[in-house]
Amino acid sequence: MTDVVVIGAGVAGLAAAGALRRRGVSVRVIEASNRSGGRAWTNTPPVLGGVPFDHGAAWLHAAEANPLVPLAHAAAIPVLDADARRSRNLRLGGRAATADELAAYRAAYDALTAAAAARAMSDAPDTTLAAALAAPGAELWAPTVAAWEGAIIAAADADALSLADWHANALHGRNLSVPDGLGTLVRAVLEPAAGPVALATPARRIRWHEKAGVVVETPRGSLAARAAIVTVSTGVLAAGAIGFDPPLPAPIEEAIGALPMGLLSKIALRAAGADRLGLPESASVFGQVSGEARMVFHAWPFGRDHVIGFIGGRGAWALARAGAAAAEDFARAELAALLGHRAARAFAPGAVVTDWGTDPQFFGAYCYARPGWAAARRALAEPLGSGRLIFAGEACHSAFGGTVAGAFLSGVEAAGAIALS
Ligand SMILES: Cc1cc2nc3c(=O)[nH]c(=O)nc-3n(C[C@H](O)[C@H](O)[C@H](O)COP(=O)(O)OP(=O)(O)OC[C@H]3O[C@@H](n4cnc5c(N)ncnc54)[C@H](O)[C@@H]3O)c2cc1C
Known part of the structure; x- marks a missing residue:
């Protein structure tokens, strides 16, 4: 009999297994799909010329507190300051915003998010992010800020959140990026510590009333253990x-019902030639959202x-239903709307379109x-x-929810709390 069965070999499952093994606890990790890493997955799609591409997580948010950052440093895996490299190109009606317009947007963004944070910290009952962003006089920028903080960052529309x-889960501090891919970092650092993973072994049923422990049923047989840690998404649950x-x-x-999956989708296109627009x-x-x-x-x-x-929230779910070809067409049209018709000719045929929403191992992004229902986590x-x-x-995780840092910390916490007697 194994001490602990860990269900799911994403960041949380790998972190839990690694923490248990360091304590000398015997662990079996079972994973439904044919790879580990879960939503931290890098591959090298030919349509992008074979360079690393993160289908899911790409950034190490809140770098100062992110437990994966020291692990990357210890493994000598390069990470770059994404904020220092990023320029913000606000487009208004097909033209670049002027410096004054961009500054006005930034000021509105800061004012709106500060007002929302103050409202969240007040004694007022919980509401939606959209309600807190709808400050009088902010009509010009509120939808754009809501779209960024809601659909893109939180993977759900601000009126649903x-x-x-x-x-509680706002991310402060620097964002780092991993040129070789965040999935590659997870693979290099977390997988070896976690030990062997039984792939293509989905948990179908967990019997947890046995006095002596739990039994996890899979199509490949049943596993008896003292305890189980379940790391699948709330979509799967x-x-x-x-x-x-x-x-x-x-x-x-x-709690499962109160924590539905949002969707964030990525559609990547490769340049046809040398034009970098x-x-x-x-x-x-990005443009002004109306x-x-x-x-x-x-x-x-x-x-x-x-x-x-990137597209998130209801827009992403609609594209997921419409299929990859429709999503690619949508991305090309959006590029043309933002950057002009030169953009329509600048990209080669084909695209990578991520598919987290319909994938039965996830049923969403995060x-x-x-x-x-903030206490549901x-x-x-x-x-x-x-x-x-x-x-x-x-x-x-109640401070890093939705991120690889939250998955990692939650896996380690579960490993510390599991019953071994
Ligand atoms: C498009 C996108 C962009 C993102 N961007 C970022 C980012 O930039 N930075 C960041 O920090 N986070 C980001 N995230 C979120 C981050 O990827 C996740 O929060 C994190 O990877 C979740 O890890 P997890 O271990 O909790 O879950 P998962 O990664 O879902 O791991 C659970 C595992 O369980 C497996 N499984 C499912 N069902 C079963 C079953 N029945 N039996 C056994 N195994 C099963 C799944 O295959 C999966 O491998 C992004 C996610 C997406 C989708």
């Missing part, structure tokens, strides 16, 4: 992909010859809290069965 949860016997207590079911390396290109879903682009990352378009992380069953992962 808990303001308290947005504030809500879909009922894993049965629990006895059923999960009501507060856990409520007048944009410097690592340019962030209601409809709009994309933000990251141009020429690390000096490479592709751009990455979760957000419904208004009034803590509720989901509460140990069950005297510590025999613990949920972990990005959903379970």
Whole structure:
């Protein structure tokens, strides 16, 4: 009998397994798909010329407090200051904003987010991020700020998000990027410490009433252990992909329902030739949002010859339903709207279109809290069965929710809280 079965080999599962092994605890890690890393996944798509591309996580946010940053340094994996390299290119009606217009946008952004943070810290009941951003007189920029903080950063529209949860998980400090890919960092640093991973081994049912421990049923047989750590997304849990016997207590079911998956999709296009559209390396290109879903682009990352378009929230779900070809067309149209018709000719045929929303191992990008439910992250992380069953992962962290840092810390915390007797 193994001490602990860890379900899911994403960042949380790998971190939990590594922490347990360091304590001399025996661990089996099972993973439904044919690779580990979960939502931290880098590959080298031929359509982008074979350079590393992060389908999911790309940035190490809040670098000063991010536990993966010292691990990258210790492993001599290069990380770059993404903020120092990024230029902001605000486009208004197909032209570049002037310096004054960009400064006005930045001032409005700071004022609106400060007002939202103050409202979140007040005694007022929780509301949506959108409600807190709708300051009188801010009509010009509020939708643009809401689209960035909601659909892009939180992967859900600002009118769906808990303001308290947005504030608790706001990321402060520098953002670093990993030229070889964040998934490569996870693979190089977390995988060796976690030990072997049984791939293509989905958990189907977890029996956790046995006095002696838990039994995890998979199509390849059952695993008996003293305890289990479950790191799958709330999308997978809500879909009922894993049965629990006895059923999960009501507060856990409520927490899963209160933490639905948001969606952030990336659509990457490669330059057809030498035209870089007048944009410097690592340019962030965006326009003023006036209601409809709009994309933000990251141009020429690390000096490479592709751009990455981001779309989140309802707009991303609509494109996921429409399919990859429609998403690619949408990205090309958005580029033309932002940068003019020269952009229509600047990109080669083909694209990488990420597909987290329909992938049954995830059912979304990362979760957000419904208004009034900011405490759900803590509720989901509460140990069950005297510590025999613990949920972990990005959903379970209350300061780094939605990030690889949150997944890592939550995995380590679960490893510390698991019952081993
Ligand atoms: C497009 C996108 C952009 C992002 N950008 C950033 C970013 O820049 N910075 C950042 O910090 N974060 C970012 N994130 C979020 C970050 O990737 C996640 O928060 C983090 O990787 C989640 O890790 P996890 O271990 O909690 O979950 P997961 O990575 O989902 O790991 C869970 C694992 O469980 C497996 N699994 C599912 N079902 C079963 C089953 N039945 N049995 C066994 N295994 C199962 C899954 O295949 C998966 O490998 C981004 C995510 C996306 C999608």
